[in-house]
Amino acid sequence: MDSAHDWQGVVISAGVKLTTTHMPKFPYPCKLYPSLNQCAYCGSTKKLSTEHIIPFGFGGRLILPNASCEFHRIATSRVEDFILRKYLCALRSHLSLPSRNPKGRPEGYPLILRRDGRSWEMNVSLADHPGLVRFVMLDPAGRPSGRPRKPETYSFRLIDIYIFPDIAKRLARLGADSFEDAVVIKALDLARWLAKIGHCFAVAELGIDALEEMYVTHLIDYEAIDGETASDEVRDWNYWVGGYDRGRDIKAHELHELRFLRRGDDLSVIVHLLVPYCPRYAYEVIVGRLRAEVEIPLELDEGMMAYNSVQIAE
Numbered sequence: 677m678d679s680a681h682d683w684q685g686v687v688i689s690a691g692v693k694l695t696t697t698h699m700p701k702f703p704y705p706c707k708l709y710p711s712l713n714q715c716a717y718c719g720s721t722k723k724l725s726t727e728h729i730i731p732f733g734f735g736g737r738l739i740l741p742n743a744s745c746e747f748h749r750i751a752t753s754r755v756e757d758f759i760l761r762k763y764l765c766a767l768r769s770h771l772s773l774p775s776r777n778p779k780g781r782p783e784g785y786p787l788i789l790r791r792d793g794r795s796w797e798m799n800v801s802l803a804d805h806p807g808l809v810r811f812v813m814l815d816p817a818g819r820p821s822g823r824p825r826k827p828e829t830y831s832f833r834l835i836d837i838y839i840f841p842d843i844a845k846r847l848a849r850l851g852a853d854s855f856e857d858a859v860v861i862k863a864l865d866l867a868r869w870l871a872k873i874g875h876c877f878a879v880a881e882l883g884i885d886a887l888e889e890m891y892v893t894h895l896i897d898y899e900a901i902d903g904e905t906a907s908d909e910v911r912d913w914n915y916w917v918g919g920y921d922r923g924r925d926i927k928a929h930e931l932h933e934l935r936f937l938r939r940g941d942d943l944s945v946i947v948h949l950l951v952p953y954c955p956r957y958a959y960e961v962i963v964g965r966l967r968a969e970v971e972i973p974l975e976l977d978e979g980m981m982a983y984n985s986v987q988i989a990e
């Protein structure tokens with residue numbers, strides 16, 4: 677069996693043996709693309725390293741060799757580090773996603789537990805973790821609605837992902853009936869991470885010349901977007917990156933799914949993470965203006981969608 681498909685996670689902690697064999701098994705998306713031989717973000721040909729379109733630690737085997745310069749390698753790994761180790765840490769452990777540093781997994785996960793109007797903090801082991809993960813869903817991207825670019829005014833909501841079907845029992849064992857996951861969310865980092873996945877996937881699948889104009893490469897560069905001198909327009913990441921409702925529950929074939937969506941001349945990548953656990957809600961990254969002659973592979977085509985022609989009153 678391909679180790680990438682090994683989902684049979686068995687978690688052992690404090691003498692409690694918890695099998696997770698009831699979890700359905702979903703393969704990771706896997707593909708080795710031909711070497712790009714230039715940085716996917718800036719075109720540099722110096723000191724190139726391999727890009728994992730979805731990080732290795734999140735169950736990604738979409739590999740684009742020689743595709744990131746040193747500057748962009750550091751920029752993307754900084755944001756990935758935050759996402760994987762802070763935001764998605766418990767989830768990754770529950771799903772037995774690979775880790776380059778398994779010993780670095782935390783001893784416990786901080787939770788705020790509640791019962792009868794009382795709440796308390798507790799550090800729980802992985803085996804005791806109720807297996808609910810709050811997934812951050814961003815507002816839809818601004819561009820399709822025709823809104824102007826403006827200073828950052830994003831909002832988001834949380835979608836609950838249940839890893840185990842017996843969450844109530846798990847909470848009762850901890851003496852609680854509900855809980856909060858103490859997750860720190862940096863929406864900008866999440867958006868940057870998604871921008872990287874979307875941009876890199878478009879370049880890998882369609883070639884670096886497929887885009888006449890690239891829209892989100894500035895989001896990858898920390899200083900460009902987060903620096904003091906960044907303009908309001910540049911800071912408005914939610915213009916390009918947002919939540920996307922696929923309109924129905926998608927039948928999961930793989931753990932993550934990436935698709936192309938065309939909006940006029942614009943090309944979006946629908947980044948649908950953890951499809952089996954969050955079957956309807958995904959993200960959209962508007963990656964650039966697509967050259968007219970470029971064809972989208974049929975199996976990756978989510979279709980065509982018109983921009984809402986909202987007129988903005990002067």
Ligand SMILES: [Zn+2]
Pocket residue numbers: 715716717718719720744745746747748
């Ligand atoms: Zn670069």
